[in-house]
Amino acid sequence: MNPTNTLAALPLAFRKLNPRQMVHSPVMFTVLIGSMVCTAVSIQQLATGSTTAVFSIIVTVWLWLTVLFGNLSEAIAEGRGKAQADSLRAARTSVMARRRTRALMPAGGSGAGRDGDAEAGHDEELVPGTDLKVGDIVICEAGDLIPGDGDVIEGLASVDESAITGESAPVIRESGGDRSSVTGGTMVLSDRIVIRITAASGKTFLDRMISLVEGATRQKTPNEIALNVLLASLTIVFVVCAMTLAPMANFANALPTPVVLVALLVCLIPTTIGALVPAIGISGMDRLIQRNVLATSGRAVETAGDITTLLLDKTGTITYGNRRAVAFLAADGVDRQLLIDSARLSSLADETPEGRSIVDLAVELAGGAGEVPGLDATATLTPEVEVIEFSAVTRMSGLNLPAGHPANPTPAVLEVRKGAASAVERYVKERGGFLPQKLQEAVLKISGTGGTPLLVSTYGGGRAQVLGVIHLADVVKPGMKERFAELRAMGIKTIMITGDNKITAAAIAAEAGVDDFVAEATPEDKLAVIKAEQEAGRLVAMTGDGTNDAPALAAADVGVAMNSGTSAAKEAANMVDLDSDPTKLIDIVGIGKQLLITRGSLTTFSVANDVAKYFAIVPALFAATFPGLGLLNIMGLASPESAILSAVIFNAVIIVLLVPLALRGVKYRAVSAAKALSRNLLIFGLGGVIAPFIGIKLIDLLVSLIPTIGN
Structure with a gap:
């Protein structure tokens, strides 16, 4: 426990002595009331010169320290969260934004905008980022801070998100797809993007993070609420027991003073776990935030510890998401360079990640010179060239080059196409061509290994020809198989969800090491799988990053959205991974299990602790009247007063000693429930019984040196 953090938390611990705050913790509220009663009794004894005044004052001081130490554990946990909130608040900077105002209607039909936006036909105005509203369109270029949360609707740029994620490596944000979401306060490093604002000022993702971190103390999980009910019940039982001791002791001519009765009550009620419960819950969320995961509630963290089924979206979660060109396979009799040049030519106007990867691979194979000879993009895409954009109907894209164009060696219009194998095959057959057997086998082989085959063809009059195949690979992220093996060891079933065909899905599932796939x-299928698992009594977690994942993320017991994903996905989920690392769910599950184990372990220790204290206090109270009870004084404590005071001091000190464990958490190990229970009982059950015997005896040796108490 850092001494600096402890000192910084002390003022907050004192402020928490307010009864209106203490009442939410019945155990510690009881200790507070008892401390007040003992304070009044001590003052009265001191005023009347009672011989027990010194004893009462010392007990009272330690009772107040017990309350303070209980508040200190919660204050330290909150202080760590508030420090993180301050660092997040520092990242929230008010910036000026270039906001589009209206579409221009210039005379003569020619656009006339400002600041490089003339081509778009829009005017702009410079406004404070705090004035932006949902739906506003803003423009950001290299060096600009993004003024608010939104989705990229035009362009592509490299963005520095280190202020949010802590990761110095820039990320790519682009229009369309599942990597369009941007966060206010991050910086554009290159290029130019147009953003549609999706969150008003004060309701941004960063604002949500800050409020959740600062508001962690107000979020109690069902398990924590149930434990508080149990602790309240035990407190009521022990209050009744302490009250009944008074007439019993009076009958035996051994009436304990009010201070003794309060000390007895405080030592017997579960003060240890009562003081540490808030810190355990807050530190669970704190550990998530340290791993760059934002949880919307403590309930989500706790539920993560109990999940049994994990659904993962393939694209962008298990795989990188953007398929990449990795090879060109030419048909028999076709020059491979012709295939490469034609593939690049068909992709010059294709701004999708796949299209750009084809151009990049073609340039790389040309020796990295930058342009393939004879196919300069600026010279090729002249106004007379007809660009054929991809459509869901044709499933192809490409160019139509007019006769006489430098890249067209034929006397007719040259049609260059690339696209899905079945679509290009149909296109070629309609123009008198055919798909060679070797390429048919290549298409099946690529599909069977989880890749995506694209055929490239040309048609310049006469008969169309298939030149070859482009192999697009959906690359599985490194380390996935090992991480899924860890989940399997935890008893969690993994299911991959994808829109790919069964052959491709099976290959990716085998490579990634998931248990099943859809x-x-x-x-609708994703929702059906989640509902089926839930109806079978399982808790389901879902990770995803796309708008199409939003319904499933909302329906899952734990929904984890990637920060790189869309705003819809992040709104639907109850956790957001700022690093966009789907394997982070293993850490999330581990933290959830660690939270549950820590709470259970410390509850076991606290109850066992209380059992041991009986042997210190009860014999000390009644041994003089009932000598037979002396047999229970196995600690050999010096006197009734030293026994009671030693128990009170130990009761306070043990809270401080356990605060680091509550904040750090009990280490989780992937073992069976029976082994986990045995380990818990052996370490924390037996340890909870032994520790008071040792601690109270050591304290008694010191306390007995005080003349008025040791005799």
């Missing part, structure tokens, strides 16, 4: 899945 291919050709729609958003």
Whole structure:
């Protein structure tokens, strides 16, 4: 426990002595009331010169320290969260934004905008970022701070998100797809993007993070509420027991003073776990935040510890998401360079990540010179060139080059196409061509290994020809198989959800090491899988990053959205991974299990602790009247007064000693429930019984040196 953090938390611990705050913890509220009663009794004894005044004052001081130490554990946990909130608040900077105002209507039909936006036909105005509203369109270029949360609707840029994620490596944000979401306060490093604002000022993602971190103390989980009910019940039982001791002791001519009765009550009620419960819950969320995961509630953290089924979206979660060109396979009799040049030519106007990867691979194979000879993009995409954009109907894209164009060696219009194998095959057959057997086998082989085959063809009059195949690989992120093996050891079943065909899905599932997969899945299919698992009595977690994942993320017991994903996904989930690392769910599950184990372990220790204290206090109270009870004084404590005071001091000190464990958490190990229970009882059950015997005896040796108490 850092001494600096402890000192910084002390003022907050004193402020928490307010009864209106203490009443939410019945155990510590009881200790507070008892401390007040003992304070009044001590003052009265001191005023009348009672011989027990010194004893009462010392007990009272330690009772107040017990309350303070209980508040200190919660204050330290909150202080760590508030420090993180301050660092997040520092990242929230008010900036000026270039906001589009209206579409221009210039005379003569020619656009006339400002600041490089003339081509778009829009005017702009410079406004404070705090004035932006949902739906506003803003423009950001290299060096600009993004003024608010939104989705990229035009362009592509490299963005520095270190203020949010702590990761110095820039990320790519682009229009369309599942990597369009941007966060206010991050910086554009290159290029130019147009953003549609999705959150008003004060309701941004960063604002939510800050409020959740600062408001962690107000979020109690069902398990924590149930434990508080149990602790309240035990407190009521022991209050009644302490009250009944008074007439019993009076009958035996051994009436304990009010201070003794309060000390007895405080030592017997579960003060240890009562003081540490808030710190355990807050530190669970704190550990998530340290791993760059934002949880919307403590309930989500706790539920993560109990999940049994994990659904993962393939694209962008298990795989990188953007398929990449990795090879060109030419048909028999076709020059490979012709295939490469034609593939690049068909992709010059293709701004998708796949299209850009084809161009990049073609340039790389040309020796990295930058442009393939004879196919300069600026010279090729002249106004007379017809660009054929991809459509869901044709499933192809490409160019139509007019006769006489430098890249067209034929006397007719040259049609260059690339696209899905079945679409290009149909296109070629309609123009008198065919798909060679070797390429048919290549298409099946690529599909069977989880890749995506694209055929490239040309048609310049006469008969169309298939030149070859482009192999697009959906690359599985490194380390996935090992991480899924860890989940399996935890008893968690993994299911991959994808819209790919069954052959591709099976190959990716085998490579990633998931337990099962659902291919050709729609958003409705994802919901159906989640509902089926839940109806079978399982708790389900879902990770995803796309708008199509939002319904499933909302329906899952734990929904984890990638920060790189869309705003819809992040709104639907109850956790957001700022690093966009799907394997982070293993850490989330571990933290959830650690939270549950820590709470259970410290509850076991606290109850066992209280059992041991009986042997210190009860014999000390009644041994003089009932000598037979002396047999229970196995600690050999010096006197009734030293026994009671030693127990009170130990009761306070043990809270401080356990605060680091409550904040750090008990280490989770992937073992069976029976082994976990045995380990818990052996370490924390037996340890909870032994520790008071040792601690109270050592304290008694010191306390007995005080003349008025040791005799």
